Amino acid sequence: MDELARACIVHLPAFDITTPARLANLIAQCANETGGFTTFTENLNYRAERLVAIWPRHFSPAVAALCVGKPVEIASRAYGGRMGNAPWPSTDGYDFRGRGMLQLTGRDNYAAADRRLGIGLAYHPDMAAQPAISLLIACDFWRAGEVNAACDRGDLREARRITNGGAIGLDHVLDLHAELMKVLA
Template identity: 40%
Template sequence: MPITQQQLLQILPNAGPVAGVFVPVLNTAMGKYSIITPARIAAFLAQVGHESGQLTALVENLNYSAQALLSCWPARFTAALANQVARQPEKIANIVYADRMGNGSTASGDGWAYRGRGLIQVTGRANYAKCGEALGLDLIGNPDLLAQPANAALSAGWFWSINGLNTLADAGNFTQITQRVNGGQNGAADRLTIYQRALKVLV
């Protein structure tokens, strides 16, 4: 069941300026990955809505204060280093994402090049390679392709599919979906609010 622009705006009211762009690409992505029942669509829109600031942010914002760096990544920052790189997103990305997820060292620049992009943020060189292979895109050579609405939506559908999230949506296991998307329960209340709103709109 494709969604309409009116439904999308009832579910994600802050998406007004971009709703017209996203309705067709979301419908394409959801169709491709069998996100086609009210339960699946509600769960998907709740997660992508939260992850992307209601479809307004397609690239990860790493503009952190020193305090936030120490709070989010205590293993990666000393107080001195946090003060040194605070509010410098490129330096922060290269430190936070160095030597993991297929990325090279801090000096490689991979952390910044392959920071989170898309509606469910694909992060790290290895994940960009997998996603690019699945979608037929050269995301290693041109990572910014994931910041285009159509590819941002398709990458979220791909992530949803490879993590088996339709099955969890069918079971109504929304907490577990959040766990797989986020790796924790950050923003759980907002995700749940959007999910419940979406279920009312779609059912």
């Protein structure tokens, strides 16, 4: 945790995440994506029904039943052939699965972050799950996605869309943000 605390001191100001609204939203988004900062690698432990519900184009009921308990196959099928990942049976989908505070996913996103940060992430994707590096990646994504502007406008729905690609978890993020603002403001 000392390393993460030091990373906060360095990276939050460097990426201009300095107002209560910006900080509250970053913490809320990251807490939502990491299960309260407990896991920094995507949980691929799905039941067959859930695989079909989340990724219907990638999992028929029969294929989903065969994939249960096989995280490499689940991620490789779910993320294969998109986001710069080679199609299944390549393991790119697993190699570049969601990691970090904002669940960086896909070869293209890892490569883009690596181009901006120059930390070797495209060749060592497991680095994204290290908390201090994960914070750096999250802050970089925050700036690249112009999330500060959404926070400054009070547009928390847009901040969620940018960080998550949709509204999954929006209510949880809004609740966390409100609680954090009570402390930070």
